Amino acid sequence: MAEQKRMEEFLKFSVEETYNEQKNITNGLLQVRGKSCSFEESSMTFEFPVLPWEENRVGFMHGGVMCTAFDFSMGVLSRFYAGSNWAPTVSIEVKYIRPVDMGDVFVVKCIATATGKRIIQLRGEAYSGKTGKLVATAAAVYMSIDTTTEKRG
Known part of the structure; x- marks a missing residue:
């Protein structure tokens, strides 16, 4: 139960950090909402309203924005497991199944x-x-880097 509570607090913190410290960059522009998490399942769920700036030229959510939403979501979960370490994306693969309507x-x-x-x-x-x-579905790999012993970037 303590681990579930810690995960819930991390999810809330990550979303608040996005709105407070990243509001003018990609993460903040996504207007993400934390929906739920399960320590038992090792999962987190996020919601991203499909906004006008995310439209592709044929009127659906842009695939690059979908990939960004996956990277944001999986990045938060990877940072939870990395603890105080930095957890950059090593690889991400997205499979697009059907279009997502605006709104x-x-x-x-x-x-x-x-x-x-x-x-x-x-x-x-x-x-x-x-x-x-x-x-859509995705698979990704993140690397946990101890920034006390390794340089970032």
């Missing part, structure tokens, strides 16, 4: 599948908030 909500559930000392592997599923249908 919808892009719902991302990410699950940590391996949380080693150095490498954190995750998978993600994204759903339409309106229809509940699966719209």
Whole structure:
């Protein structure tokens, strides 16, 4: 129960940090909402309202923005498991299944599948908030870097 509470607090902190410290960069522009988390499942779920600036040239949510939402979501979960370490993205792969309408909500559930000392592997599923249908999946790898012994970047 203590670990679940710690995860809930980290989810809340991460979303608040995005609004307070990253409001004018990509993460803040996404207007993310933390929906839920489960320490038992090693998962976090986020909601991203599909905004006008995210529209592609044919009127749907841009695939690059979908990838960014996955990276944000899985990045938060990887940082939870990395603790005080820095956890940059090593790789991310997105599979697009169906388009997401403007005005919808892009719902991302990410699950940590391996949380080693150095490498954190995750998978993600994204759903339409309106229809509940699966719209994309992702897989990513993050590296936990101890910044007290290694230089960042």
